Amino acid sequence: MAQIILSDENCEGQADLLFRELARLGFVDMLGLELKTLSQVGLRKGIDDEAIWRYCQENHCLLLTGNRTTKDGIKSLEYTIQHLVTATSLPVLTISNLKRIAPDPVYRERCAIGLAEIVMELEERHLGVTRLYPPYQFIGGIVTMAHPATGKWPRVQLIFTCHQCNVTVKFSIYYGESTVWANQSAAKLAEWARHEGHESTLHYEFYDGRERLATE
Numbered sequence: 266m267a268q269i270i271l272s273d274e275n276c277e278g279q280a281d282l283l284f285r286e287l288a289r290l291g292f293v294d295m296l297g298l299e300l301k302t303l304s305q306v307g308l309r310k311g312i313d314d315e316a317i318w319r320y321c322q323e324n325h326c327l328l329l330t331g332n333r334t335t336k337d338g339i340k341s342l343e344y345t346i347q348h349l350v351t352a353t354s355l356p357v358l359t360i361s362n363l364k365r366i367a368p369d370p371v372y373r374e375r376c377a378i379g380l381a382e383i384v385m386e387l388e389e390r391h392l393g394v395t396r397l398y399p400p401y402q403f404i405g406g407i408v409t410m411a412h413p414a415t416g417k418w419p420r421v422q423l424i425f426t427c428h429q430c431n432v433t434v435k436f437s438i439y440y441g442e443s444t445v446w447a448n449q450s451a452a453k454l455a456e457w458a459r460h461e462g463h464e465s466t467l468h469y470e471f472y473d474g475r476e477r478l479a480t481e
């Protein structure tokens with residue numbers, strides 16, 4: 266079955282470039298990916314976020330969008346997904362920095378690989394997740410490599426500091442997992458992403474974790 270990626274109005278050009286990258290890497294054929302615009306699936310221009318989100322859920326499409334905030338209030342995509350998400354909802358794929366897709370081939374490739382990984386693991390790990398940020402799939406991997414997994418799940422605290430903007434972003438994840446995508450840390454990760462390319466440092470410290478509960 267084909268997996269349709271639906272490009273939002275704000276990123277049709279970038280979605281096109283990303284899709285070409287996916288094709289170059291062989292993922293379009295491997296995963297049966299199809300890229301469509303809103304108008305190609307019959308959604309009119311200016312349609313509200315909730316209608317787009319519902320369309321995606323009903324038609325098994327993954328919405329690809331740029332970062333949107335809640336500044337347009339109650340109608341925003343953020344509001345929609347936070348209030349309507351269920352355990353089986355499909356995530357919205359958010360490119361943190363749309364402006365880098367065209368000029369930066371390394372970033373473009375990372376986004377494409379991240380997106381492909383999300384599609385590959387969609388059913389196993391990403392349902393019920395509100396948003397995913399394709400280029401940042403690898404953070405868990407980087408952290409995991411530093412220490413082998415144990416029976417417990419150590420918490421890793423990440424502290425990102427941008428020296429240019431004088432901004433610090435701090436959050437925790439349990440290493441070996443990707444639940445960072447499913448909780449409030451996603452917003453902090455997006456904040457971090459906005460400072461990519463700036464002069465910055467990243468610290469991460471490991472703490473003893475508590476044992477995981479079966480329900481987590």
Ligand SMILES: [Zn+2]
Pocket residue numbers: 427428429430431432459460463
């Ligand atoms: Zn910065």
